[in-house]
Amino acid sequence: MLIKLITPLVFIALLLSPATASAEDNIELQRLFESDQNARRNADIDWDELSVLDKENRTKVSAMLAQGEIKTGLDYFHAAVIFQHGDSVDDIRLAHSFATIAAHLGFDRATWMQAASWDRLLMYFDQPQWYGTQFKIDDDGQWHLYDIQEGAVTDEQRAEWRVPSLAESKARAEQQNQN
Helix, strand or coil: CHHHHHHHHHHHHHHHHHHHCCCCCCHHHHHHHHHHHHHHHCCCCCHHHHHHHHHHHHHHHHHHHHCCCCCCHHHHHHHHHHHHCCCCHHHHHHHHHHHHHHHHCCCCCHHHHHHHHHHHHHHHCCCCECCCCCEEECCCCCEEECCECCCCCCHHHHHHCCCCCHHHHHHHHHHHHHC
16 A cells, blocks of 8 residues: 555656756665664564554655655665665565665665565565575574575676675674674
């Protein structure tokens, strides 16, 4: 339901993007983004509490979008990150759409979010990821790179999308296991 309401707004925003090139970044959205990121830096995350916060943040971002308050590449990137932490396919699709708009508006870091949201979508459909941005934690608390579709993209393509090589991503999982 939410995606049916927001999808037309996303397309309108994309069409109007040249007219909003001089818009100022949304400070409130910046605060939501920082809150989202800070909550994930806590070593003792209460996932139930975080889920409530994530839902509240997505509701606020949806309202900002409906009010035309998301205008810049940075704004769309922040919205993408917040929706990337959603709990449905529709949330992740919106994250991917927002990341695509952010990249279109010239926010270069958004290309990584495009790759990450694509990988997350593939995970939701029980498919191997392409870029290697998604990790899973097993029952023993060990980090692993989620399954990879070998050959879907090369390390050179990953670099173009600002994604680490597969070797670097695997090393990141190992590093997490040593902490």
